[in-house]
Amino acid sequence: MPTAQTLDELAAQLPDGALITDPVKMEAYRWDRANDPDAGVPLAVVRAGCADDVQATVRFAAATDTPIIPRGAGSGLSGGSTAQNGAIVLSVERMREITIDPVTLTAVVQPGAFNGEVKAAAAQHGLWYPPDPASFEFCSIGGNIATNAGGLCCVKYGVTTDYVLGMKVVLSDGRLVTLGGPRLKDVAGFSLTKLFVGSEGLLGVITEVTLRLVHAQRRPSTLVATFKSLEAATNSVLGITQKLRPSMLEFMDNPTINAVEDETRMGLDREAAAMLIVQSDEPAGFAQHEIETIAEICTAGGATECYHTDDPDEGEAFIAARRIAIPAVEKKGTILLEDVGVPLPHLGRLVEGIEEISRRREVLVAVMAHAGDGNTHPLVVFDPTDDGQRERAHLAYGEIIDLAVSLGGTITGEHGVGRLKRPWLADYLGPDVLELNHRIKRALDPQGIFNPGSVLEIPEGS
Amino acid sequence: MPTAQTLDELAAQLPDGALITDPVKMEAYRWDRANDPDAGVPLAVVRAGCADDVQATVRFAAATDTPIIPRGAGSGLSGGSTAQNGAIVLSVERMREITIDPVTLTAVVQPGAFNGEVKAAAAQHGLWYPPDPASFEFCSIGGNIATNAGGLCCVKYGVTTDYVLGMKVVLSDGRLVTLGGPRLKDVAGFSLTKLFVGSEGLLGVITEVTLRLVHAQRRPSTLVATFKSLEAATNSVLGITQKLRPSMLEFMDNPTINAVEDETRMGLDREAAAMLIVQSDEPAGFAQHEIETIAEICTAGGATECYHTDDPDEGEAFIAARRIAIPAVEKKGTILLEDVGVPLPHLGRLVEGIEEISRRREVLVAVMAHAGDGNTHPLVVFDPTDDGQRERAHLAYGEIIDLAVSLGGTITGEHGVGRLKRPWLADYLGPDVLELNHRIKRALDPQGIFNPGSVLEIPEGS
Structure with a gap:
């Protein structure tokens, strides 16, 4: 001490x-x-x-x-x-430097730079850093890497780990090491770079990262479809992903639609059970063709309304609606934010089960989802002054996790375990894989100084 | 014992x-x-x-x-x-089962199945497993994962690790654990799945793997360009990758062209210093447009000839020529096969440096490369009955590795370290990162029973 x-x-x-x-x-x-x-x-x-x-x-x-x-x-x-x-x-909030190399198509970034700052710097060279957590305007690249953050474009473009080529990390004894670098292929030694992605600050402190960039995204076409039932919406998700790979495939349920409509008054269908927002960024002509195919799938799947547009600004208005969904729901009360994901075929059973839990526990649960990845964000809403409701909200929160796991799903798709999900990790991973996690932790941080009690329980006797 | x-x-x-x-x-x-x-x-x-x-x-x-x-x-x-x-x-050669799930777009595969068998099984459902080492017809998925294998399509579609969602692994004490699974996003616990990819049999034995599939590739358009100088060819590679992302971007130098021409008599330009084979699999119309843009870049970069075709069979003939490059060179003598890679801007200095080493050491070195990734395969050719030539070949082999590393490159881009590259690993990684590798090895295989002496030296006292 x-x-x-x-x-x-x-x-x-x-x-x-x-x-x-x-x-x-x-x-x-x-x-x-x-x-x-x-x-x-x-x-x-x-x-x-x-x-x-x-x-x-x-x-x-x-x-x-x-x-x-x-x-x-x-x-x-x-x-x-x-x-x-x-x-x-x-x-690391003050470590914000960003250097773009337009020849290697890489960015060398300090961990405190915001995701949106990296995107902006890349855009100046006609380049794009795809991972786009909804918080991209105020989340740091270091945090993105610590949690292997996802976002809306992952359904086509993958998650953070797919863009991390290398990093500098300070180890638990203070040594600074360089892992990977601006080489697009490198298999010399274990995949330590990949191990540090998603390690949630438990293995070292990242001081610099080398990110892979791609060429600027094409202007997407956008489709919005509403459905009378959750089943019709999630079946349409399956119909879409089995046929093609949109660049965005988002889902909002009825409580989410209403919270967003309360905020925006943009004329969303308050009666709809669910809504899908889909984009295609294929080349001009092909994007329209994809979107039309998606419209056919949604219509055949029972969509009550199906609207599509090639106008980027109009499309962006729908994406903005999706992005403000969390703040919009937050206005309804205190929220417990979920991040459960399931294999795609079980998405329907997950959202229907969540609706049942909401009803039974008499708490509002608003579900938004990166539907194409099976990754959902149910927001359990409660009145913080109502003890009974708070308790029921926490019970619902736990039941949603249990439901996801029972469907072969994960307790966290993109937010990380942190301290919030730690109580569920042991059961989710099982004793053997949990023990492997502890072995990795001990191997790289034997003293246990990094973020103790986050993700993993502190072993007894430590 | x-x-x-x-x-x-x-x-x-x-x-x-x-x-x-x-x-x-x-x-x-x-x-x-x-x-x-x-x-x-x-x-x-x-x-x-x-x-x-x-x-x-x-x-x-x-x-x-x-x-x-x-x-x-x-x-x-x-x-x-x-x-x-x-x-x-x-x-694991007898463990060959493959199950395709067209709903989740995944394949559950036993490790002995060939890469080409997975591709074929996926194709029956209109799906595609992209990673394509040149040996895809006779290499196993287990080996692909052990080495994080690459191939020709990586320049657009990434490497093996990008397609591995989960696996079952037998640990060093005989326990069988399941890591990951058919969830497209899952950040619960350390990225152990990614750690096992590329671990070259040192951490466990994979008994099953869950692979991500994508929709079938579109028919590509193909361009072949020849150049009078290595510099003109590698500058064109840079010109192409800075502007767009082809689905293939391969390079062959003069000795490789001649070895392939000896084999195929397909009329390749034996005088050319280098040749590029490029494909675009954008939608119809756009592929042609990309290929024309690439042709302009190559012509402006000094290409002596530039030929392109939309005919898939004709295109495939050039790819086949690239694929037989290794066997064609093998007919010239015994070979030492290299796998060095550099950051893309140094590709030119690498291939020119290799030509200089070849001249100085008086041994034939034929270079083929996944040029778009900066990953090259120089083949050092020698007469096994000529002791002096053998010795010079081994010297050239080492000098090529040293050259790549001096250019910020790696000792192995996609083949792995194995026993062949082990002598170069310590210098490449440096003592700190090497020690991290040993820590991971000890953490997961404390007894050291898996593949001792491959990749890592066996620590003294073990």
């Missing part, structure tokens, strides 16, 4: 102002968007400006056996950067 | 005939295509028919401290399944 004196030693190795111990200033570093009520009060916050600062902090933590909570933009939804009593929150 | 008696105990747990100890029959299991002259004589070969057989064999090996050499189709080019004295070669 470090003393004030030893903390001064750390401060001396950092630029002026990088070490914060003022409780008022530290307040902003205690929570991410999961708003964990059990968040602790950290010993200090370090706002690293470069890899050297990260190394100095990690070495100090290792020497004094102090936990480190790595932190990007604090936009995480699973509580993976929740502060703990006595820990050092290591923020 | 097992005795004949204990081997009988293993045999009793396996189906009749699965355990082979006859030295004549074992001969076929001592080498892969790397033909390592130091291959040992195994204690036994187990031809596993199911996961139970694999588990029984691994448990026996763990109990008796016997090394296990996992083996797929034996088509590896880096010696990763070279037999060792006293080891058990564990072949």
Whole structure:
């Protein structure tokens, strides 16, 4: 346990102002968007400006056996950067450099840069960084990599890990290592780069990342279809994915549609059981053809209305509606945000089962989904002043996870386990795979200084 | 060290005939295509028919401290399944089941199935498994995953790891675990599936894999361009990749062109310094447009001839020429097969440097490359009866690796380290990353029974 004196030693190795111990200033570093009520009060916050600062902090933590909570933009939804009593929150928010190489089609990015900043920098060269979590305007690349973040375009373009070619990481003993790099193929040694993607700050602190870029996306055509039943909508999802690969395939259920309509007054069908928003970014002519094929599938599948447009602005209005779905539902009460996913054929049973849970538990559950990936975000809504409702909401939350797992699904598709989903991880993985996770953790962080208690339980005797 | 008696105990747990100890029959299991002259004589070969057989064999090996050499189709080019004295070669060649799920667009495949068999099974449902090593007709999926195999279509469609959703693996203590599955997004726990891809048989034995499939590829258009200089060809590669993303972008140098022409008499330009074969599989009309743009880039870049065709059979003839390049060069002598890759901007310096090494060392080096990925296969050719030439060939081989690394490249882009590249791994990774590799190995195979001496040196005292 470090003393004030030893903390001064750390401060001396950092630029002026990088070490914060003022409780008022530290307040902003205690929570991410999961708003964990059990968040602790950290010993200090370090706002690293470069890899050297990260190394100095990690070495100090290792020497004094102090936990480190790595932190990007604090936009995480699973509580993976929740502060703990006595820990050092290591923020990379100031490390924001982005260098685009238009020849290798790569970006070298510091972890604090926002996803949207990388997209913008790439766009200046006619290039595109596809992964697009709904929070892309305020989430960091470091956090995206820590959680292997997804988004809306994944159905065609894959997730974060598919775009990570290499990284620099500070290990638990303070060493800085380089994994991978701007080589499109490299199989020398174990796939350590891929192991660090999705490791949620448990294995090291990423100080730089090399991302693969692609050429700018073509302007998409957009289709919106509404359905009288959940089954008709999810069957249409299956019909679409079996035939072609749209560049977006999103789902909103009735409570979500209504929350969005309350917000936007854009004229969505408040009676619809569900709505699909689909895009195709095939070349001109072919996108229209794809969208027409999708319209036929939806119509044959019982869509009550089917509208499509080639106008990018009009299409973007529907995507914007999808993107504001979470904030729109948040206005209805306090929310518990889910991230369960199932193999595609079980999407229908999942959303129908969620509707049943909502009814039985008498709590509102609004479901939006990256339907083409089988990845859903049910939002359990409750009145925080109503203890009974709060309890029923938490029961519903757990039942939704259990339902997803019983359908061969996962407890988290793209948000990460963090502290929020940790109670479900052991059952989901089973004892053998859980033990493998612990072995990897011990191998790379034997002292257990990185993000203890997030994702994995702290082993007894540690 | 097992005795004949204990081997009988293993045999009793396996189906009749699965355990082979006859030295004549074992001969076929001592080498892969790397033909390592130091291959040992195994204690036994187990031809596993199911996961139970694999588990029984691994448990026996763990109990008796016997090394296990996992083996797929034996088509590896880096010696990763070279037999060792006293080891058990564990072949999965009989585990060949393939189940296609056209709804989830996945294939569940046993490791011994050939890549081409998976492609064929997928094609029956209008689906496609993209990764296409040149050996796809006789390489196993298990081996593809062990090496994170690449191929010709990677430039647009990525490598093996991009298509692996899950797997069943027998661990070093004989437990069978399931990692991932038919979920398109799943971030619960560390990315263990990705860690096992490319692990070259050092961490476990894969007994089943879940692969992601995509819809059938469109018929490509094909362009062939010849160049007077290596520089003109590699500059054209850069010009192409900066503008668009072809579905194939292959390179052959003059010695390769001549070896292929000797074989095919198809009328290739024997004077050309290099040749590019490029395909576009965009929708009809757009493919032609892409190919015309590529033709313009090549012509502006100094192509002496530029020919393109929409006829799939005619296009396939050029691809076939590229595919027989290795066998064609093999007819010129004994070969040392390279697999070095560089960041794309250094491709020119790599191939020019290789030409210089070839001249200086007075040995033929034929270079073919997955140019769009910066991944090259220089084949160093020598007369095995000429000791001086053999020695110069080995010197050239090492110098080519050193050159690639000096250009920021890798010692292996898609074939794996195996036993062949092991001497170069430590320098390439550096001591810190090498040590991380050893930590992962110890964490998952503490006894060191899986493929010892392949990829990593056996640590002292083990």
